Amino acid sequence: MPARLAYRIHAFLERRLPEQRLFLKSDTETRFIRLKPATQAIVLGGVALLLAWTVVSTSIVVMESIGSGGSREQALREQATYEMRLDEMSRERDLRAAEAAAAQERFAIALAQVSQMQASLLTSEERRNELETGIGVIQSTLKAAMKERDAARGQLAQLSGTGTAKTANAEPDMADVTGTLEFLTAALDRTAQERDSMAAAALGAEKQTEEVAYEMRLLEERHDEIFARLEDAVTVSMEPLDKMFSAAGMDPDDLIGQIRQGYSGQGGPLGPMLPPLPEDESDARALADHARAGTILDGLDRMNMYRIAAEKLPFAMPVNTSFRFTSPFGRRWGRMHEGADLAGAHGSPIHVTADGVVTHAGPESGYGNLVTVRHAFGLETRYGHLSAINVKVGQKVSRGDTIGAMGNTGRSTGTHLHYEVRVNGKAVNPMTYIKAGKNVF
Structure with missing residues (x-):
């Protein structure tokens, strides 16, 4: 049975893929290579598998690139929205602080007015008490004087017949006393009216003070709300940053x-x-x-x-156009591959991933055209196999600046970027930094 099945398969392959012969002719002899149906089937199957793998991997990389690009754009939009929100809350906080200062100033002025009115009211009360005391003393003195006068009149009337003349002379003294009493009564009335007006003013100032105190309470509640929103915003913003630096080690x-x-x-x-x-x-x-x-x-x-x-720090991507990862960091064919390879279109712009200073810009053995940038904290990034270089040694660059174009120079089998990250001269996996900053940049 297995022999019959093998025979049928062989017959099917001969019908579909007849035997081919490849003749190699030279000056002295002629040779040929026989391509059996089974060999042709194996070669075609391998080519089909390679093409299928290439299509699938390319589709996955393109989908990941589209997804990562959308995530970066969304993160940038969220970051811009958050910064605008912080600006608005800062302006609102400053406005509320100015309103609170103005309210405090009005409150202090109202307190000062109340204090002045209370002092005036106390002064008027003291004056009224003094006048009442003085009037009481005068009235008692006048009463005693009138009694003494009446007694003296009676005595004079008894002693002589000149009492009528004496009484007529005393009438002007009585008129003076009456005028004095009227003057004192009017002064007492004026003092009472002044006291009443001061009391009314003090009551109005008291109400104004209560209104200012209510406004102060409202401002304090508003300040608490602003403080809470700012604290939440700072906490939410700090968490992804802490995770990013921690993920980068x-x-x-x-x-x-x-x-x-x-x-x-x-x-x-x-x-x-x-x-x-x-x-x-x-x-x-x-x-x-x-x-x-x-x-x-x-x-x-x-x-x-x-x-x-x-x-x-190199948290950004060196390539912003479409690309695919063709070789990761680690051992490859028994040797250490000290970076990550990103393949894309020839001439695609290459961007520096962090602020720094260019320390090398030119050919380098194995790297082809190489740009090396020194960053802070002992970090260094390398960009190899470039087709063009746009920077010079000693030039300061900022994250996102274009430093060259993707190419195929040096020891390379196709157009791609060889990207390295080194810490104190030792190569580390650049994807550690790229993945750490993926949710922030």
Whole structure:
């Protein structure tokens, strides 16, 4: 049975793929190579498998490239939206701070007016009390004088008949006393009216003070809301950055410490100075707000340090056009392949992946046309097999600058970019940095 099956297969192959002979003729002799049906079938099957594998792998790479490009664009849009949101919250915070300062100023003015009115009211009360006391003393004195006068009149009437003349002479004295009493009564009325007006003014100032205090409470609630939103925004923004540096094998705290040693810049739309501590240390609310503002500013400062570090580290992709990974980092054919190969169209622009200084720009054995860029923290990137070089040695470059074009120079079997990342001279897997920054850039 197996022999019959083999015979049928052989007969089928002979009908479909008849035996071919390849003649090789020279000056002295003629030779031929016989291509049996089975050999032809094996060759065609291998070619078909190779083509199928090429189509499938190319489709996967293209789909991944499209997906990664969409993710990068979405991340850039989200980053721009987040920065706009932070700017708006910063402007709103400054506006609320100005409103709070104005409200505090109005509150202080109202308190000062209330204090003045209360002082005037106390003064008028003291004057009224003094006048009432004086009037009481005068009235008692007048009553005693009138009694003494009446007694003296009676005595005079009894002693002599001149009492009528004496009484007539006393009438002017009585008129003077009446005028004095009327003057004092009018002064007392004026004092009472002044006291009443001051009391009404004090009541109005009291209501105004309550309104200002209510506005202050509303502003405090608004400040709490703004603080909470800023704290949430800083926390959400810091988490992917921490993960990015940790995934690249770097300690974020050590990295920020190194950045601070070599960075002394100031400014930026989101970097206001921390307000001074309140003079009244017993004001727990002001101290708590000051502490929260300090925490938020520290977070924003840390984000700024992260931004500087990200610009100095190779987290970006060197190729932004369509490409496919043809060889990863690691051992290949028994030898160490110290980078990653990215194949694309000839002449595709090559971008530097971090800020740095060009240390080599020209031919290099095995690499062909090579550009080497030195970055911060002992890192170095290499871009090999270029068809063109657009930079010079000693030139400073920024992340995203075009430094050359993809080519096929040096020891290369096809158009591609050989991309390396070295730390203190030792080659590391560049995909570690690219994957770490994938969700951030």
